[in-house]
Every structure is written in C-alpha cells, then in structure tokens.
Amino acid sequence: MNVIHHEGRESAWQRYVKDIPDNNYFLTLSCILGTLYPGSEAMVPKLYDLLGLNWGTSTDAQSGWTCCSAIGYHGDIVPIEATLLTIARLWSIAQEAGMDAVTPTCVTSFGAYCECKDLYEHEPGLKKKMDRLLKESCGREFEIPKYLVHTSDVYYRYRNRLRDEFMKFQLVEEKTGRPLRVVDHVGCHYSKLFPEKHAMGGVDYCEVLSGMAKAWGGENVEYPERRHCCGMGFRQCMISPNRGATMASVYKKMKSMAPFQPDLILTNCPGCQVFLDKEQWAIYEMTGEEYFVPVLTYQELAGLLMGWDPYNTAGIQFHTVPVEPLLDKIGIPYDPSKAWVGLDGRPLEAAAEMELVSAGESGNG
Amino acid sequence: MTMRPFDLKNENYPGHREGAGLETDRIPEDAVLKKHGEFISFLKRSKTSVDEKETFRNYLSDLPDEEVIGLYEALRDEKIEWEEGFFYPNIQYLFGTAFEREKDYREQQLWRENSQQQREVTRWYEEAKEKSCVWWIENHIISRHSISSCMSCGACTALCPAAEFYDFSPRMIMTIVQEKDEAEIIELLKSDTIWYCHQCGSCKPKCPRGNSPFGMISSLRQLSQIKGYHVESVRGRQQFAARHLWGGNLWNRACTLYFRNPEPIAHRDFGPRFALYFKHKEEMFRRIGACPDMDGSLSGRKVHPDTLDEVRKLWQAGGVLYLWERIEEAARRQAEELGISLDSYHEKVKSEG
CATH class of the missing domain: 3.40.50.11810 (Rossmann fold)
Known part of the structure; x- marks a missing residue:
C-alpha cells in the first residue's frame, strides 16, 4: 500500500513539474522591478552570460521591447485585445531573434503571457484575428512561443550549478x-x-x-x-x-x-x-x-x-x-x-x- | 471580515508627517525652444498647485494641437551627453503633468479621428456600449472564459485577500452575474464593490468548477467604464487617475510604471531609506548599470519614438483609445457637473477614498 501511495504522490507531482528549457532565452523586463530594484534586473544578463547561455533582448531602437501592458490590463485601462497585441509584438521580436523561450523578469508579464497562450488555445479564431491585426498595424508576424519561462524558473533550473560552480x-x-x-x-x-x-x-x-x-x-x-x-x-x-x-x-x-x-x-x-x-x-x-x-x-x-x-x-x-x-x-x-x-x-x-x-x-x- | 485595511487617516501614517519625504530633482540649466521659454521654465517649476495647473491650461488653450504635441516632443527628445551615452533631461518635467494630460487627450483625439488603423475591436466595444450588460456577460471574451457554472460554494471568497479587508464577496458577484438581472448588474457596476478586487487570482485555482471570479471582475470593470457607470463610485472614478498614470506612461514611455513615479512625497510609507535613494536615483541607477532617461536596454531607458509609434498603433487597434475616451468623457462630464476644473477633478479622484 505504501508503495502504491508513494507512486500516486510521484505521479501527482509530475503534473506540476514544468519543462524549463536550458538555453535560448529572450529576456523581457519589468516596469516595477526596473523602477524600484533595478539591480535585480541588471543582474539577469550578467547571470545568463556567466552560465554561457544563448540569450537575447532587442536593443535595436527601431524594434525595441516595451512593457507588456498587463498592469494596464489588470488596472482596467487596457482591453485584453490590446494586451494580446502588445505581447504578440514582443513574441514576434523574440522569434526574429531566434529564441523559443520567452523569459520575463516580471510575474505580471508572465501571468499575462500565460493568459494569452491560454486564450489562443481556447478561443477559436483568436490567433488568426490577432495575426491579422498585428500584421495590419505594424507589419509583424508571430507564433505562440514554445516555452513560457519566468526568469525565476531559469534560476531554479540552474540552482545546483550556480551553487557548485559559482x-x-x-x-x-x-x-x-x-x-x-x-x-x-x-x-x-x-x-x-x-x-x-x-x-x-x-x-x-x-x-x-x-x-x-x-x-x-x-x-x-x-x-x-x-x-x-x-x-x-x-x-x-x-x-x-x-x-x-x-x-x-x-x-x-x-x-x-x-x-x-x-x-x-x-x-x-x-x-x-x-x-x-x-x-x-x-x-x-x-x-x-x-x-x-x-x-x-x-x-x-x-x-x-x-x-x-x-x-x-x-x-x-x-x-x-x-x-x-x-x-x-x-x-x-x-x-x-x-x-x-x-x-x-x-x-x-x-x-x-x-x-x-x-x-x-x-x-x- | 476579521481585519480591516490600514487606516491612512491614522495620525501615525508616515504620509502625514512633514519632512518625511525629500525634494525630488535638481533642475538643469539648459534652455530650449525660446518661443516657449517662459512656459518651459514654468513647467520645470511646477507639479505644484492646481492654480498653477490652470495657468498651464490657459497657455495651452491658445495653442493649436500640433504645436502642443510638437512642443512636447521637442522637449522629450532634447538630449545632452552624459557618461557614455545621451541623457534626456526634460522627461522628468513632462511626466504626470497637466501639460502631458492635455497633450495626450488632444493627441489621442487626433489618432482616433485620423488614424487609418484597424477599427474592428473598437467597433465591437462601440456596439457593446449600446447593448445590455447581460449581452456583454454572454459575449465579452474574458467574461465568457471566466464562468461556466457557479454553485456558490464560496471557496473564492473564503481565501480572497480583498474579502478579508473590505465588504467584498466574489461569490456574490458571481451569483449576480449568473442570475442575469440587468438592474442588479447595473447597480453592481455603479458600486465600489467591483473595484475592491486585488486581481491577484487567488480565487481561480481553488474554484471547484474552474471559474475565474477575478477574470469576471476584470470584465465587469471594463463594462462599467464603457457604460460610464464607474464615475458613480469613489473607487470607480479613480480610473481617471489610473488612465493618466498608467496610460500616460504607456502612451509616452511604453511602460506602465516610470522610474520617477514613486515620489517620496506621495509614498512616505516607503520610508526614509527609499527617500534617500530616490533623491539620488539617477546616480544609483548608473552605479548598477541601468539607464535612467538614457538610451539603452535596461531599466529607465528612453524609448525610441519609432518603437512608441509602433505600440501606439497596436493600442489603437486593440481598443485602448476608445476605452480612454470613455474614461475621459465621463470625467469631463462629472467635473462639469461638480463645477470644478479637470485638474481639480484629477486631484480629487486620486486622493479621495
């Protein structure tokens, strides 16, 4: 009985273990963290470099990253369609950079990315509509990223290596x-x-x-x-x-x-x-x-x-x-x-x- | 309710103490745009009284829209060499001012009138405004995904952090929504109730039916503003301040929180160490490699105008300008009814409650 119980627990735990890819991260930053604890944000690129990772963020002024607008969404001044488009644009930039894992430092951004992905999965026709609006508005195309990974997931992924090596x-x-x-x-x-x-x-x-x-x-x-x-x-x-x-x-x-x-x-x-x-x-x-x-x-x-x-x-x-x-x-x-x-x-x-x-x-x- | 929110009228609240905050920034000696020199100098002194904001308004009222926008952009984009890059010294005098609010209002009107951008989303919201609240609940994408059927078990309310401190029950809101009584829904939309939600989402994973009360509340808040019901409540009309705080940052700096926003004078609860840091924030930012009002890719960076233009098009296409117009219209109407200026109204809604 104990063995069966143990297996049940193991199997329940597996439902909650997410895949965290080990490389190719596109970094998006946080309005709140950058305002009040900018050191935390500035340390992420340093750590990605220390681990020898392939990562990117758009430093090109012509196509720079922006806020995801999710504070505006949860603060009720931004309709969901605008947040879907703002995030679609960020994902588009990530894909141009060849990254399939988007890593926001912000938990509000992370939640909004997940909500967008969930809506695309459960609302028929939404992806096509946003494809069209994004293309017509700024000429971009996007795909839903393969991985939505918070930067804390990355630190979790590398926690033992950080301890052992650094x-x-x-x-x-x-x-x-x-x-x-x-x-x-x-x-x-x-x-x-x-x-x-x-x-x-x-x-x-x-x-x-x-x-x-x-x-x-x-x-x-x-x-x-x-x-x-x-x-x-x-x-x-x-x-x-x-x-x-x-x-x-x-x-x-x-x-x-x-x-x-x-x-x-x-x-x-x-x-x-x-x-x-x-x-x-x-x-x-x-x-x-x-x-x-x-x-x-x-x-x-x-x-x-x-x-x-x-x-x-x-x-x-x-x-x-x-x-x-x-x-x-x-x-x-x-x-x-x-x-x-x-x-x-x-x-x-x-x-x-x-x-x-x-x-x-x-x-x- | 087992606890109450902290009473900000409590005499020990740090916000009431003189000298708890520190002065903000040094004013650089530079001068731009001779034609508006006096105005610019006033701009750099201001962020003070409502009377002075009226002076702003009077000055701007004689200027055509294009000149107001041009003046703002010229100031915003003026730069000086600092460290290894460029520093944009005037943004600190523009953010959160009556000038910026007036410029935004006029500029967004022009965008709405002249833009060739997609109006599909806006049209949906325009039509929804004319339909019943029940229609909204049955059709708005977020409300549709937020409820399947609610059995009123109250799990959402039992663990809701807002329900602990306010007279607030997500269970009751879900019940009202499910009953689809138009009059009752309108009453709800005009009340403070929907605005108490923290939007934390604690309710969502615990709902045995897979509902999302916080998602439903988010949808109801949008509806309240589209219909103009939000100004009937103290918490609801705060949206005029939110529209200019977060909306001003989005529209002008492509962020919802700008690093100069948390001024100690308004955030005395953040304590004296914070006030000290804030006084020297540019140097503190530079020490850790961030970019306060500078070109760059880290915190506080100046967003390139082309990037701004691109996201503004998305916000226009996503219905943001329509929502802001509704908030602006309701605020202007209520300010007129109260017989106060729009700037006094702005002060009122962000300080009452």
Missing part, C-alpha cells in the same frame, strides 16, 4: 552553522493563474523559490499565511487612498511568519518585493512593531551568494529594510561607506536619514 557563500549562519530560515513568497500571477501548466510545483507546493533556498543551504519556513497575496493589487497600491489594503495584507503575513523567526523573505514577483519590503516601514511607524525581515529577490540572493558587489551590482541600498544584517549573518563582506556614494565615489548626504533607519539594524531580521 557560489562563495551559503544560506547558513557563519558563526553557528545554522541553516537560515527562508520565507518563500511566490507571486500570485506565477503560481495561481495556471498552476498545472506553468508553475513549478503548482499553487500550494510551488517549489520555484523554496527549491533555490534549499539548494543554497537554507531551510524553508512553513507558516499559516504562506500563500497569502502581498496585497499589491495593482489599483490598490498605485492609487494612494487604496494603499491601506496593501499594508494590511503585508501586516497579516508578517504577523503570521514572525513566530517562526525568518531570516529573510525571498520573492520572485516585483510587486511583492516592493510591498513586503517597503510596508514593513509603515507598519513599524503605525504600530511600533519591528519586523524588519530583509526581503530579497532571487536575483539579489544569487548575486550576493556569488560574492557580487552588494552596492554596485545587487543594489541593496534600494531596500527599505536594510539587508546588511543578513550579510553579517552569512559572512558576506561589504563596505558600508560605499552604500551612499555617487558615481564619482563622493559621499552623499546620508547621515541624517540613515539615523532614521537604525531601528532596522536591530530588528528581527
């Missing part, structure tokens, strides 16, 4: 050898929209981030609100009077995870990264509760563990919750005097403001 540090406390406790926060539009087809491990047992954390020496934290949305909510976060719902969602998650004493939160969604990081400050101001758990993108975590420069490459100074206490735990060296300097190395006037964040240095992180 990482200088592990997710382990230097002084004690204790594995660090990692909260994985997977973006809703990665795992919840099409869990069987497009999310590594599906919605409840999504492994894309926890797989990285485990491979890199950490210990995953299971807590009650693990799969709760961060509350970003498109119009909830961007229209100021609605922001209270976003904060409340983050607060709910922080309260739920705090008893498990997490060392860091790992994200693959730009929106989640922003609000899990930034709203910890507002929560502290409004409730006095100091969570201050560092929130890192998987790009930042991989870069830092490989010994890439915390300030000039990863850009940890973009964070509201200071990351330096986490670097201390792992034993990653850094020079704090390099945090707030200009391009020419001159110090920026930081002292007064930095005092305000001293609470973060002594926080739970």
